[in-house]
Amino acid sequence: MAYVQNTVERLDRPSTYFDKSKRNNRDDREREPPKEDPLKDATTLYVGNLSFYTTEEQIHELFSKCGEIKRLVMGLDRFAKTPCGFCFVEYYTHEDALDCMKYVGGTKLDERIVRTDLDPGFKEGRQYGRGKSGGQVRDEYREDFDAGRGGYGRSLQSGKEMGHEYD
Amino acid sequence: MKVLDEEVDVRGRPVGCGGGQLDIELADAIEEYFQAAADKIYNTSTVIGIVLAAMSKGVCVQRCGKLTRASQPHCVSRPEFFGVRTPKAKRVLFLPPPLSSPPSTTTTDSSHCRSTIASSLPASRALDTLTRIRTPNTMVDRGGRYERDNRERDRSSYRDQGRPQHFKKRRYQDDDERDYRQQRPRYEDPMVRLRKDVLAIAESPLIKVEDSIRSIAKSLSAHWDHEAIRKGFIALLKVLVVEQPFKIPFVAAIVLCANAQKHEIGKLVLDESAVQLQEYLDNCEWRNFKLMLRFMGSISCMLDGEGVATLLNDLANLTGLLAAEGGSSGLSEELSHVILITIPYILTAAPGGITEEFLTTLIERLEGMQVTAPIESLLAPYTGPNAPYPAMNTTALLLNALKEEANNGWKFDILARPWEPFLAELEAATKHFFPSISMPTSLTGGTIFPKLYFSVFQGAQYETVAAATSITSSILRDAIGDTIGLLDFNRIACARFLIDVDCYFAPNAFVKRATPFDKIAEVPEGRSTWKPEDICVDAIFTNIFQLPQPEHKLVYYHATLTEVCKLAPQAVAPSLGRAIRYLYRNLESMDVELRYRFIDWFAHHLSNFGYTWKWTEWIGDLQLSKVHPKRSFIQEAVEKEIRLSFANRVKSTLPEEYSGMVPEDKEKEVPEFNFEADDIAFPEEGKQLLNLIRQKAPNEEVDALMNAITEAASNKGLTDSTKYARDMYMTCICHIGAKSLSHVLSCIERCKDKLTQLGQESNQAQRQIVGTVMTYWQEQPGIGANVIDKLLNYSILTPLSVIEWVLLDAGREALPRGHAWEMVNTTTRKVVSRTRNLAAARSVPDLPEEQTAIMEQGHEVAKAEQAELFRVVMESLTGYADGTLPLPEGTQPEDAEWLKWWAASWLRALKRQSDIEEAEEAMRISGATEGEGEGDETMKEDGEGNGEGEGAGADADAGNADTMEEEA
Secondary structure, eight states: OOOOOOSSOOSOSOOGGGGGGGSSOHHHHHHSOOOOOTTTTOOEEEEESOOTTOOHHHHHHHHGGGSOEEEEEEEEOTTTOSEEEEEEEEESSHHHHHHHHHHTTTSEETTEEOEEEEESOOOTTTTBOOSTTSSOGGGTSOOSOBGGGTBSOHHHHTTOOTTGGGO | OOOSSSEEOTTSOEEEOOTTOOOHHHHHHHHHHHHHHHTTSSOHHHHHHHHHHHHHTTOOBOOOHHHHHHHOGGGOOOGGGGTOOOTTOSSOBOOOOOSOOOOSSOOOHHHHHHHHHHHTSOHHHHHHHHHHHHOTTSHHHHHHHHHHTHHHHHHTTTGGGTOOTTOOOOOTTHHHHIIIIITSOOOOOHHHHHHHHHHTTTTOTTSOHHHHHHHHHHHHHHHTTSHHHHHHHHHHHHHHHHHOGGGHHHHHHHHHHHHHHOHHHHHHHHHHHHHHHHHHHHTTOHHHHHHHHHHHHHTGGGBSTTTTHHHHHHHHHHHHHHHHTTOTTSHHHHHHHHHHHHHHHHHHSSOOSOOHHHHHHHHHHHHTTOOOOGGGGGGOSBOSTTOSSOOOBHHHHHHHHHHHHHHTTOOOTTSOOTTGGGHHHHHHSOOBOOOOOOOOSSOOSOOOOOOBOOOSSTTOSSOOSOOTTSHHHHHHHHHHHHHHHHTTTOHHHHHHHHHTGGGGSOTTSSOOTTOOGGGGGGSOTTSOOOOHHHHHHHHHHHHHTOSSOOSSOHHHHHHHHHHHHHHSHHHHHHHHHHHHHHHHHTGGGBOHHHHHHHHHHHHHHHHHTTTOOOGGGGGGGGGSOTTSHHHHHHHHHHHHHHHHSOHHHHHHHSOGGGGGGSOHHHHOSSOOOGGGSSSSSSHHHHHHHHHHHHTTOOHHHHHHHHHHHHHHHHHTTOSSTHHHHHHHHHHHHHHHTTTOHHHHHHHHHHTHHHHHHHHHTOHHHHHHHHHHHHHHTTTSHHHHHHHHHHHHHTTSSOHHHHHHIIIIIIOGGGTTOHHHHHHHHHHHHHHHHHHHHHHHHHTOTTOOHHHHHHHHHHHHHHHHHHHHHHHHHHHHHHHHHHTOSOOOTTOOHHHHHHHHHHHHHHHHHHHHHHHHHHHHHHHHHHHHHHHHHHHHHHHHHHHHHHHSHHHHHHHHHHHHHHHHHHHO
């Protein structure tokens, strides 16, 4: 059946994050044959904006409301190996993952609004933060105080001006 | 000159190259120019000349090729004339002005006025006019610009205040910005505009809906010649009907009104919707069918003769046939609901050919076809002598309410009648023949369960929701229920519709939004006392408390309630509070499954709103016995909250009196390893075993130690000597994995073989493993239940052993506990879904014979296992419920009564599951035998359907369009 546009936006679409790498070279992409959408049957979700203190059990409790969870991978600080505020939730079916986008994304867990995004699948190594100090990049230069995510950004906390590495 | 890929205005500034963007007013003028060209008023060289002249003035308009090609195929642009071709502008259209061509059809005021100017001038001056129209600085353009916006202007009655049309408020920085950005007319695709307007119909209470209807109908008839508009509108209409059912009467009014202006509109809409209706019917998509039928009923006014009457009659015949078969599939009930709920909409739509007598007879006929599904008695939300209201079937309620309404002269006060201001026009409009709809040859789909009435505001002091027996209640519940069911892909939009529910029904059908409950008393006699917030909260709860299962996952309804609360906290929170109190009051008669859903929702909801609840009002109930449903509700709700958060946080939100609910032990992240204590058998060995497993010692060492323990136990003369080592081993795994779910999972994974071996010793051994896990996690049984679930997935435990542990080992004292229900419910559902999957796999066509046999065998095994499971459940629960199994010593008589009540309640809920599965299996068997006979017939039907009719025509069109695109 032909694609029919819904009368209101759908909440189970992936965000633009995933496509970001391709955005710049538009002409190249036009020439390539259309690739199969890697998120077509995605069963994994990236879950963001968690508190560092949220436990696997809490995540399980909320996310299993959308279907049985196959695997749960906590995002860890690259150095400290402690939770750093994100995780991957893998379901058994694509349906459950979409339902999770629709029903859980944007609601609260541990009193924080969590962000969910469809993900092509967890790969070893992705569980670690990619920020300079081991956490997520967003926690590096954050200027607001977020008690659930270790206070101010780590670079600010270290008491140095931004860009001190050039000194 | 850079014209081809960018529109350029006279001063050479690019206006933008909108692929697909089209200026509507200009497009109207363009049509006429091309008409002139087609009529050979110009010869080709003149056209080229005019185009060149236009280019020299910088006038050129880029249009989306598709639209133009379709309507004006002879005017496909010829960029090669000018030797310029850029990749982005493959299809560019140049606009010569026409010599003379009066408007052939009624168009909008703007284009009409423009073409009058154009037609009165010679060609060269027409070009000048056109140039000026495109020039931002002239008044003409401003007029056009405001005309585009004139809908808003009409609404806010700017004109009524006598302001000039070009009136624009001067703003700060006007001089700087006007020249460059703000003055440039913004061109909006007419379809985009139309879509926006149609979607917004009736949404705002500030805009008079008849004005919107009139203006949409007007622009629709003005632009109907454009294929994009035609296709776009039809597509929009089809999806709007099945996504936003509240708007059906309004969309119908638009169509009626547009039909009065241009009868082709009505014809096309009717034909296309009929095709869609047929498709829904053939696919047995009953809800979509119902809504499309409702739309058809709402446009009865433009239907020739009796319109949908024949269709309703056929449907009633089909219902009769199905009902005669016994109605166990629930289809006859569903169909009669579809027919009945259409009646109010037909009667409140603009008067058509259907007579009231016909409908009265129809209702009488359907009344004779009512059958009660055998499962219905198990679906009632409340049971027992204290039930707040008896079980009521919604179809029966609707039927009776309609009969009542027939005696009162079909008032249907609740429904909006947006067509009323246009009645005179509509009656004069062309009527169309209603295409015939054929009944489906085979009816597919599983069982449709009867829907029972549920309300959280029944019998309140003031009637804030319509009484169950009234027709208003049936209409509202159906419409709101569909909206919730259809918009699951955007809960926020859904919540918005629920909050705005009063916009879509008759004016004054409800009290003002956010009227406090106690202010309802001040509503004057004869006015409505229905609170819109109560109605939508009621509708969401109806879904949550739907047995056996709601349409979507429960969490959808949780999330929607959360969104509703976020959108209008002041209005909704008090309604929600009353709903919670109502449910709490009736806990003693509530079905155990629903009780669990209530706890689950309550805790989840509070977790989204800072865990605030007026806990103080339940302090008195803390004195009740632990097995009392209310006391147990409080305990379990707190428990659930802790699972979503942590003990200290929840404790801080509870009054002092509740401190007993969150004992110190719950605050510990990791429970104590009980072999630390000395009063347990073999404490030393316990610690040794823990170390061995933790250090990943080889299996031989572990086995040696465990054997030593067993030997020591039998030497001591302890009964069942193997259990000590088993208990110890599982406790060690729990303790090592206590840190988190992934810890315990990796530990189980590592010790999988040993665990499997332990479990295989006997069924008793498996039950013991369950017991060990649950004892270890006794303060946080939710985690324990999770671990059990994982062990089940590893097949270390059988479903039966889990069920037996809960019902026989934990026993009846566990029945009031949430985790006990959760364990049994998840386990039975797993078993049931496995059986269902095997049944489905078995009936896959074209499966090799030997595979079918394997599937068949697997299914039989699963079925037997399932039957055994339910047998154990029934047997033990029946024993508890009728008191044949003796109570433990020292049970209070009052507690004994409650324990019986719990067992009876569990029994009913599990009997429901088991009965449903039996019925499904029976359906599958009968379906399989029937299907063999019918298969060929359906195939033939399909084959014919593809070869002819609209579908094929549309395909061919699409094909042509594609090739044309390539050529261009």
